Amino acid sequence: MPISQRLGRLGNGVFARNDRRKADYRQRISNVQDGQEPLPALLDLSLGSTDLPPPPVAIAAMAAALGRPDSATYCLHDATGPFRRAVAAWAERRFAVTVDPEAEVLLLVGSQEGTAHLPLAVLNPGEAALLLDPYYPSHLGGLQLACAEPRFLGLRSDQGWRPDFEQLSTSQWERLKLMVLGFPHNPTATVGDQAWVDGAAERAARHGIVFAHDNPYVDLALEGEAPALLRNPLWRRCGIEFFSFSKGWCLGGFRLAFAIGAAPLITALRQLKGVVDFNQSLALQAGAIAALEQAPEWPDRIKAIYRQRRDRMTAAMTAAGWIVQPPSMALYLWLTLPPVAGSACLDSEAFCAALLRHTGVALTPGNGFGVVGEGWVRLALVHPIEELEAGAARMGRWLRTLSA
Ligand SMILES: Cc1ncc(COP(=O)(O)O)c(C=O)c1O
Numbered sequence: 001m002p003i004s005q006r007l008g009r010l011g012n013g014v015f016a017r018n019d020r021r022k023a024d025y026r027q028r029i030s031n032v033q034d035g036q037e038p039l040p041a042l043l044d045l046s047l048g049s050t051d052l053p054p055p056p057v058a059i060a061a062m063a064a065a066l067g068r069p070d071s072a073t074y075c076l077h078d079a080t081g082p083f084r085r086a087v088a089a090w091a092e093r094r095f096a097v098t099v100d101p102e103a104e105v106l107l108l109v110g111s112q113e114g115t116a117h118l119p120l121a122v123l124n125p126g127e128a129a130l131l132l133d134p135y136y137p138s139h140l141g142g143l144q145l146a147c148a149e150p151r152f153l154g155l156r157s158d159q160g161w162r163p164d165f166e167q168l169s170t171s172q173w174e175r176l177k178l179m180v181l182g183f184p185h186n187p188t189a190t191v192g193d194q195a196w197v198d199g200a201a202e203r204a205a206r207h208g209i210v211f212a213h214d215n216p217y218v219d220l221a222l223e224g225e226a227p228a229l230l231r232n233p234l235w236r237r238c239g240i241e242f243f244s245f246s247k248g249w250c251l252g253g254f255r256l257a258f259a260i261g262a263a264p265l266i267t268a269l270r271q272l273k274g275v276v277d278f279n280q281s282l283a284l285q286a287g288a289i290a291a292l293e294q295a296p297e298w299p300d301r302i303k304a305i306y307r308q309r310r311d312r313m314t315a316a317m318t319a320a321g322w323i324v325q326p327p328s329m330a331l332y333l334w335l336t337l338p339p340v341a342g343s344a345c346l347d348s349e350a351f352c353a354a355l356l357r358h359t360g361v362a363l364t365p366g367n368g369f370g371v372v373g374e375g376w377v378r379l380a381l382v383h384p385i386e387e388l389e390a391g392a393a394r395m396g397r398w399l400r401t402l403s404a
Contacts (some may be wrong), residue, residue: 003151003277004343006109006144006145006147006376007021007084008337010141010144010145011145012135012175013138013141013368014137014364014365014367014368014369015046015047015364015368016205017349017368018046018362018364018368018398019363020041021057021352021353021356021362022046022356022362025039025042025356025360025362026042027355028337029041029119030061031212033036034265035068039218039360040359040360040394041117041281041360042360042362043360043361043362043387043390043391043394044362044382045361045362045381045382045383045384045388045391046352046362046363046364046378046380047062047245047364047377047380047382048186048331048332048380048382049252049253049380049382050247050250050252050302050331050382050384051271051303051384052203052250052302053168053250053297054249054250054251054254054287054291054298055249055250055290055291055294055295056187057290057291057294058249058251058287058288058290058291058294058295059287060290061286061287061289062254062283062286062287062290063285064287065282065283065287066283068283069280069281070282071092071283071286072281074278074281074357075277075278075282075285076278076279077270077274077278079106079279079282079284080279081101082285083107083258083285083288083289084101084102084105084106084183084258085101085188085218086100086154086288086289086292086293087099087101087105087258087261087295088100088105089291089292089293090293090296091115091260093207093296094352095228095230095231097230097231099230099248099260100135100263102215103263103267104236104260104261104262104266105258105259106258106259106261106262106266106269106270106273107256107257107258107262107279107280107285108256108257108258108273109255109256109257109277109280110244110256110257111214111216111242111243111244111251111257111259112138112268113255113257114242114257114259115136115139115142115180115214115242116138116139116141116142116145116172116211117140117142117272117273118142118180118210118212118265118269119142119143119145119146119148119178119373120145120146120272121140121146121268121269121271121272122178122210122268123148123177123178123179123199123264124177125145125146125148126147126148126149126176127148127149128148128149128150128151128170128175128176128201129143129148129149129150129151129176129177129178129179130150130151130152130153130179130369131151131152131153131177131179131180131181131211132152132153132154132155132163132181132182132222132370132371133152133154133155133370133371133372133373134187134366134369134370134372134373134376135152135180135296135369136186136187136214136344136369137368137369139180139182139214140159140370147167147373148177148178149222149272150169150181151172151176151215152370152371153165153168154167154187154371154372155219155372156187156372157188157325157336158319160319161185161190161192162193163181163193163194163196163200164205165199165200166269166329169247172213172257173203173206173209176207177209177210178204178209178210178212179200179204179210179212180212180213180214181196181197181200181212181213181214182215182216182217182228183196183197183215183218183226183227184214184215184216184217184221184227184328184329184333185329185332185378186216186279186330187332187334187364187366187373187378188327188334188343189327189328189332189333189334190327190328190329191221191222191223191224191225191226191227191328191329192227193224193225193227194225194227194228194231196227197213197227197228197229197231197232198232198259198360199240199318200236201229201232201238201239202234204234204239205234205237205238206298208238209238210238210239210240210243210265211229211235211238211239211240212233212239212240212242212243213228213229213239213242213305214228214241215241215243215259216242216243216244216246216248217247217248217329217330217331218243218248219246219247219248219299219300220299220302220303220306220329220330221304221328221329221330221366222249222303222306222310222327222328222329222330223325223328223329224328226329228241228344229241230260231328232291232320234262235260235262236262236394237262238262238274239261239262239265239378240259240260240261240262240265240266240269241259241260241261242257242258242259242297243257243258243259243260244256244257245257245288247299247331248298248299248331249291249295249298249303250298250302251287251288251291254284254287254288255280255284256280256284256285256288257279257286267282278330288403292357297388302330303330306331306381307331308325308329308373308385309381309385309388310327310333311382312385312389313333313379313381313385313388313389313392314326314333316388316389316393317333317335317379317392317395319392320377320392320393320395320396320399321338321340321396321397321399321400321403322336322338322395323335323338325334328361330379330381330382331382332378332379332380333372333378333379333381334341334366334376334377335376335377335379336375336376336379337351337375337376337377339398340397340403341402343403347365347367347374347375347376348349348365348373348375348377349368351369351377351389352364352366353396355395357396358398359395359397360394361380361391361394361395362378363377364377369389
């Protein structure tokens with residue numbers, strides 16, 4: 001069967017590999033016979049898919065719109081006008097920036113979809129694009145699908161994960177056509193700084209590079225203020241910023257996001273998407289509009305819950321034998337492998353596999369986010385605090401058996 005070389009380049013993503021291991025673990029649970037010791041239930045902390053509810057007004061708006069005939073029809077770009085206007089009004093309130101809803105806003109099927117499609121819209125095969133390392137997996141996947149050449153800007157924990165743009169020479173900058181950054185940053189759980197995004201925007205403008213800023217966590221900084229490309233007027237010259245309803249409004253399964261960017265970039269991405277999808281149903285868009293207009297406080301509410309989870313899990317994981325740098329954004333802990341993993345010669349993937357087998361707790365191995373991620377794991381704070389603490393205790397008991 002012919003399969004493209006493009007797919008060969010993609011390989012199996014970290015989330016797919018984890019999914020298989022979780023399925024194996026569930027199978028082991030169901031194979032336990034009467035009289036055998038039961039296995040602990042699976043505690044899945046490997047995905048940034050929250051247990052917290054979306055705003056009821058958003059769900060009510062979707063429900064009310066579901067039965068309308070136009071919710072069931074294909075939704076071409078023009079019909080997304082009310083959504084785009086609601087986004088422009090949000091941008092005005094949130095960043096005091098005036099955005100043209102006709103030319104500078106695009107509805108997306110998740111920011112993952114948008115960031116993965118962007119390279120196909122702006123790059124020719126073989127052209128170079130810069131990613132952070134660690135990166136969000138679809139940022140690399142999008143480049144691979146576009147047959148582009150990834151370059152990496154390695155982040156370092158001893159520099160607070162700050163991107164050091166001086167690492168690249170002028171000629172390296174001049175070869176780039178696209179650069180993808182995202183602060184607050186997944187997986188390092190670092191909010192970042194507006195100066196970092198401004199520095200990237202200036203370089204992008206100077207060297208004629210498209211600057212994509214992936215910002216689904218813009219409302220989820222636990223310390224300080226999240227940066228945004230929209231705060232820098234250069235976005236209109238060379239930038240596009242991606243926002244999502246998945247994190248701040250807990251609507252991940254509904255696949256709703258949007259891009260705001262320079263008109264030619266929005267036009268290019270829209271043209272590309274015209275080939276691959278029609279837009280999300282008007283019923284889903286009604287829920288997104290309600291979230292923006294009637295539940296703007298929702299991200300702040302859930303932030304308070306994540307703050308408590310972060311603080312309590314920092315303590316619980318420290319007690320369980322991990323070294324924890326408290327993160328500055330919601331949703332994740334980014335953890336170095338505990339010292340016993342090194343003594344047992346386990347890399348991040350082998351460690352996560354063994355951890356799942358012995359404790360039922362699923363984390364994401366850092367190597368799935370790039371070379372720099374090796375030696376790290378990501379834990380998502382997506383269960384109630386009691387379950388998270390019980391998971392930390394389970395992991396602690398297993399770590400003690402390793403060091404015994
Ligand atoms: C940096 C980053 N971009 C994109 C996504 C995907 O978001 P969405 O649900 O909007 O596709 C995630 C999800 O975890 C993410 O962390």
